[in-house]
Amino acid sequence: MFKYIVKRILISIVILLGVSIIIYFLVRMMPTDYIDNRFASQLQNPNSGINEETILEFKKLYGLDDNSFTGILKGYFGWLGNLVKGDLGNSFIYMKPVGQVIAENMWISFAIALVATILQFLIAIPLGITSATHQYSVRDYVTTVFTMIGISLPTYFFAYIAIRFFSVELGWLPTSGLIDISKTYADTFSGQMEKFGDIIVHLILPIFVTVILSIGGLMRYTRTNTLEVLSADYIRTARAKGLSEKKVIYKHAFRNTLIPLATLLAGILPSLFGGMMITEQVFSIDGIGNLAYNALRQGDIPFVMGYNMFLAVLTVIGTLFSDIMYSIVDPRVKLK
Amino acid sequence: MAQKYSNYISIKESRKIIKYNLGQMKHYEKLKRQKRDVSEYTVPMKDENNLIEIEDLETFFFTDTGTVKSVNGVSFNIPKNKVVGVVGESGCGKSVTSLSIMQLVQSPQGQVVGGQIRFNASSLGYDEEGRKLGYDIVKTPTQQMYNIRGKDITMIFQEPMTSLNPVFTVGYQLDEVSYLKNPEIKKEDAKAYSIEMLKKVGISMPEHCYESYPHELSGGMRQRVMIAMALAGEPKLIIADEPTTALDVTIQAQILELLRELQKQEGCSIMLITHDLGVIAEMADEVVVMYAGRVIERGTVREIFKNPLHPYTVGLQKSKPLLESDADEPLYSIPGQVPNPINLPNHCYFRNRCTKCMGRCDGEYPAEFKVSDTHSVACYLYAKE
Numbered sequence: 001m002f003k004y005i006v007k008r009i010l011i012s013i014v015i016l017l018g019v020s021i022i023i024y025f026l027v028r029m030m031p032t033d034y035i036d037n038r039f040a041s042q043l044q045n046p047n048s049g050i051n052e053e054t055i056l057e058f059k060k061l062y063g064l065d066d067n068s069f070t071g072i073l074k075g076y077f078g079w080l081g082n083l084v085k086g087d088l089g090n091s092f093i094y095m096k097p098v099g100q101v102i103a104e105n106m107w108i109s110f111a112i113a114l115v116a117t118i119l120q121f122l123i124a125i126p127l128g129i130t131s132a133t134h135q136y137s138v139r140d141y142v143t144t145v146f147t148m149i150g151i152s153l154p155t156y157f158f159a160y161i162a163i164r165f166f167s168v169e170l171g172w173l174p175t176s177g178l179i180d181i182s183k184t185y186a187d188t189f190s191g192q193m194e195k196f197g198d199i200i201v202h203l204i205l206p207i208f209v210t211v212i213l214s215i216g217g218l219m220r221y222t223r224t225n226t227l228e229v230l231s232a233d234y235i236r237t238a239r240a241k242g243l244s245e246k247k248v249i250y251k252h253a254f255r256n257t258l259i260p261l262a263t264l265l266a267g268i269l270p271s272l273f274g275g276m277m278i279t280e281q282v283f284s285i286d287g288i289g290n291l292a293y294n295a296l297r298q299g300d301i302p303f304v305m306g307y308n309m310f311l312a313v314l315t316v317i318g319t320l321f322s323d324i325m326y327s328i329v330d331p332r333v334k335l336k
Numbered sequence: 337m338a339q340k341y342s343n344y345i346s347i348k349e350s351r352k353i354i355k356y357n358l359g360q361m362k363h364y365e366k367l368k369r370q371k372r373d374v375s376e377y378t379v380p381m382k383d384e385n386n387l388i389e390i391e392d393l394e395t396f397f398f399t400d401t402g403t404v405k406s407v408n409g410v411s412f413n414i415p416k417n418k419v420v421g422v423v424g425e426s427g428c429g430k431s432v433t434s435l436s437i438m439q440l441v442q443s444p445q446g447q448v449v450g451g452q453i454r455f456n457a458s459s460l461g462y463d464e465e466g467r468k469l470g471y472d473i474v475k476t477p478t479q480q481m482y483n484i485r486g487k488d489i490t491m492i493f494q495e496p497m498t499s500l501n502p503v504f505t506v507g508y509q510l511d512e513v514s515y516l517k518n519p520e521i522k523k524e525d526a527k528a529y530s531i532e533m534l535k536k537v538g539i540s541m542p543e544h545c546y547e548s549y550p551h552e553l554s555g556g557m558r559q560r561v562m563i564a565m566a567l568a569g570e571p572k573l574i575i576a577d578e579p580t581t582a583l584d585v586t587i588q589a590q591i592l593e594l595l596r597e598l599q600k601q602e603g604c605s606i607m608l609i610t611h612d613l614g615v616i617a618e619m620a621d622e623v624v625v626m627y628a629g630r631v632i633e634r635g636t637v638r639e640i641f642k643n644p645l646h647p648y649t650v651g652l653q654k655s656k657p658l659l660e661s662d663a664d665e666p667l668y669s670i671p672g673q674v675p676n677p678i679n680l681p682n683h684c685y686f687r688n689r690c691t692k693c694m695g696r697c698d699g700e701y702p703a704e705f706k707v708s709d710t711h712s713v714a715c716y717l718y719a720k721e
Contacts, residue, residue: 136444231442232498233493233495233498233499234498234499234500234501234502236440236493236499237491237493237499237500237501237562237565238501239438239440239485240438240440240485240486240490240491240493241485241486241490241512241513241516241565241569242482242483242484242485242486242487242513242516242569243482243486243512243516244482245478252501252504255501255503255504256501256502256503259503329503330502330503331502331503331505331549331551332502332549332551
C-alpha cells in the first residue's frame with residue numbers, strides 16, 4: 001500500500017510537468033496578452049504618453065515580448081525554476097504573490113462547494129435509490145424529469161432565473177455579493193455574528209443553484225448503479241435468505257452501489273477547492289473561480305498557471321484518493 | 337405475410353399493451369401489500385404428507401411485447417422427505433415456478449396471477465374438520481413471507497460465482513441467517529453455528545473459509561457455502577435451481593452426493609430443478625417434466641425413465657448421449673423450436689414438433705390423463721376413451 005502510494009506520487013510529478021507545459025503554451029498562445037489589454041485604451045489617446053515603444057518595453061519587463069517557440073520555452077523554464085524555489089510569481093492584476101491570492105480567496109469557494117456537495121450527496125443518493133427501487137413508478141418519472149431539467153439548464157441561465165424570482169420578484173434573498181454593502185458591522189462579537197449571518201443569507205442562492213444543477217448527474221448515476229446491483233444474483237440470494245427489503249437494499253445492495261460511486265470522489269477535491277467560475281461570476285462572489293475567470297480574461301499568466309497547477313495537483317490527489325477508496329469499499333481490489 | 341410479421345407490433349398495439357400491463361402490475365402489487373388476516377391465506381392441505389401442493393399455478397410476465405405466460409397452470413406436489421426433480425429446457429418455467437414458491441419472481445413485471453401454492457407449515461395446526469392447515473403462498477403477504485423464506489424454504493442458485501455478495505465475508509453472510517432466526521443470538525454463537533454448517537458441507541478449513549471473501553473461493557467451494565447457507569435455516573424444503581450447471585463434472589458429482597446425503601440426514605425435501613436428465617436419474621424420487629410453462633408428464637423416477645409416455649419426454653431421453661451408442665450416429669435432437677411464449681394458442685404446445693401428432697391434437701390443450709396412481713401425462717395419445 002505504502003509502496004503503491006509512493007509510486008503513484010512519483011508518476012504524478014511527471015503528469016504535473018506535462019500539464020504545466022501544455023497550460024503554459026496555451027496561455028502564451030492566447031491572441032492578446034496582459035499588456036495589450038491593459039494599455040489598449042491609452043494607446044488610442046496620443047496624450048497619455050503610451051506608444052508602441054513603451055508597450056514593447058513593458059512587455060519585455062513582464063517577459064511577454066518574445067512569442068516565438070524558443071521565447072515561450074525560455075519563459076516556461078523561468079516559471080519552472082521559480083516554482084522549484086517555491087515561488088509561483090506575482091499576479092499581474094492582483095499585484096500579490098499568486099500563492100497568497102489563492103490561499104486568501106479559496107475558503108469562500110470551499111465553503112460554498114462543501115455545503116453544496118454535502119447537500120448534493122444527501123439528496124441525490126437517496127433519490128437515486130428510491131427511484132431505482134420504484135422503477136417506472138410515478139416517483140421515478142417525476143424525479144427523473146426534474147433532475148433532467150437540472151442537468152440541462154446552463155448555470156448562468158438558471159442562476160439569473162433564480163435571482164429574478166427569489167431576489168427581484170419575492171425579495172427574499174440578496175442578488176449578489178457576500179455582505180450587504182449598505183450596512184456596517186460593529187467590531188464586537190454580536191456585530192461579527194451579524195456579519196456572519198449576512199454572509200450565510202448571501203450564500204443561500206449560489207448554493208441552491210449549484211445543488212439543483214448538480215444533483216441530476218449523481219442521481220442518475222446512483223439510479224443506474226442501484227438498478228444494476230438490484231438485478232444481481234446475490235440480491236436474490238439475500239432475499240431468499242429471508243432478509244427484509246430494507247436490509248436487502250440498504251445493506252446488501254448499497255455497499256455494492258458505493259463501489260462505482262468511489263470514482264466520483266476523484267472529481268470531488270478539485271470541485272471543492274477549485275471554485276465555480278460561472279456561479280461566482282453571476283453572484284459576484286470573490287471566490288477563487290471568479291478570480292481565475294478575470295485573470296484568464298486579462299492574460300494574467302502567473303495567476304492562470306498557479307490556479308491551473310493548483311487544480312491539477314488536486315485532481316491528481318483526488319484520483320489517488322479514489323483509488324484508495326476503491327480498495328476500501330471493494331475487497332476484490334488490492335493495490336500493489 | 338401475416339406469419340412473417342407476427343412479431344411486429346404497431347404503436348397503437350404497443351400503447352395498448354403498456355397500458356394494460358401498468359394496470360395489471362398495479363393491481364397485483366397492491367394485492368401483495370394488502371394487510372390480510374391469517375385466515376385469508378391459510379388453507380387446508382389436500383394431503384398431510386405433502387410439503388408443498390402446487391395447483392394451477394399461473395405466473396405471468398407483463399412485457400412490452402405482450403403477456404408471457406411463463407407458468408401456465410402448473411400442478412404438482414412435493415411430498416415430505418422426497419426429492420422432486422423438475423426437468424425441461426431453458427425457458428420452460430422451471431425456475432419461475434420455484435421463484436413463485438419463494439415469492440421472488442422479478443416484480444413488478446412478473447406476477448403470480450392465479451392458482452394456489454399450499455405450504456404445509458408445522459406452525460399451523462388443524463382446522464375444525466381435522467385437516468392440516470398450510471399457507472397459501474400466492475396470497476401470503478410479503479411481511480409473512482420473510483418468516484418463511486430462509487427458514488422453512490431455502491434456495492440454492494445456479495451461479496455460485498455471482499450468488500454471494502462480493503463485499504461481505506462468507507462468515508458475515510452465513511451469520512445473517514442465524515441473526516434472522518434469533519435476533520438475540522450472541523456473536524460467538526452465530527459464528528460457531530456458521531462454522532459448524534461449513535463443516536457439514538465438507539469444507540476442510542471452515543475457520544479460514546469463514547473469514548474469506550467469496551472471490552477468494554473456488555466455484556465448488558462457493559456452491560458449498562450456498563448449501564451451508566440454505567441448511568443454516570433448518571429448512572423443510574430446499575429448492576436447488578440447477579445447483580451444478582456452472583460447475584465442472586467432478587465437482588458436480590460431489591455436490592450432488594452432498595445434497596443427497598444432507599437431505600437424508602436432515603430429513604428435508606428437495607425440489608431439484610435441472611435440465612440434466614442424468615442428475616435427475618441419480619437424485620430424484622419423483623419427476624415433473626415441464627414444457628412451455630406447463631407440466632406435460634409426471635411420475636416416479638422409475639416410471640419416467642423406464643416408461644416415458646409423452647413424445648417430448650421420449651425425445652428428451654433420446655437426445656441424451658450414451659456411451660454405448662454408435663459413434664457415427666449424430667446425437668438425436670427434437671426438431672423444431674419452442675413456441676413463442678406470447679399469445680400461445682389453445683392447443684398442445686408441442687404439436688408442431690411432435691412425431692405422433694394426430695387430428696385430435698388440433699383441439700384444446702389436453703388435460704392430464706392418469707396412467708397409474710403416480711404417473712400422469714398431458715397428451716391425447718393416452719386419453720382413456
